[in-house]
Amino acid sequence: FIIFFFFKQKTAYEMLRSLVGSEMCIRDRSKAFKTIAFRGQRKVDSNDFFYGLRDLGVDLTQSECQVLLTYLDRNKDGVVDFDEFLIGIRGNLNATRQAIVDIAFRKFDKTGNGSICVDDLKGVYDTSFHPKVRSGEMSQNQVFGEFLQNFGDVDRNGIITKQEWNDYYAAVSASVDNDDHFVEIMRMAWKL
Secondary structure (H helix, E strand, O other): HHHHHHHHHHHHHHHHHHHHOOOOHHHHHHHHHHHHHHOOEEOOOOHHHHHHHHHHHOOHHHHHHHHHHHHOOOOOOEEEEHHHHHHHHOOOOOOHHHHHHHHHHHHHHHOOOOOHHHHHHOOOOHHHHHHHHHOOOOOHHHHHHHHHOOOOOOOOOOOOOOHHHHHHHHHHHHHOOHHHHHHHHHHHHHHH
């Protein structure tokens, strides 16, 4: 079973790369996704995915489309959104991008325990100036929680794991065509 699973994973990735090509720019990827998500949605289910690919001239069976959809569906919610689609096309971070993402992670992981929590971010992200804190709408802890969720706290436990961090930046990376530009974005955002 495990060998079959990995074979299907590889097959899905190879299938995806052959469908969209490896040299597509972000605009081309966006157009391909919009064609698949023909009702203007930001997510597609298996039915929309099957018929959207068919509209692109891709001749896959429904079971092949399901394998592909399962491969792309990183958060396993049964649908594929645009970020998941981009990550699937682009794949994981390359060595250059992973290196800068790792540097940023280590900067925040002050305790060195392999995860980022509210305590690690204190002093790096000052919530006292956040508009919702100043207006009394949210507490500083609530703003920290929102901040963590924006940076990939998928299970909302107040902790960002290395995998959640990498997944978040794989999505960011998928929308940046140039390695140097991605590195510069990271350096500027986190003062690296």
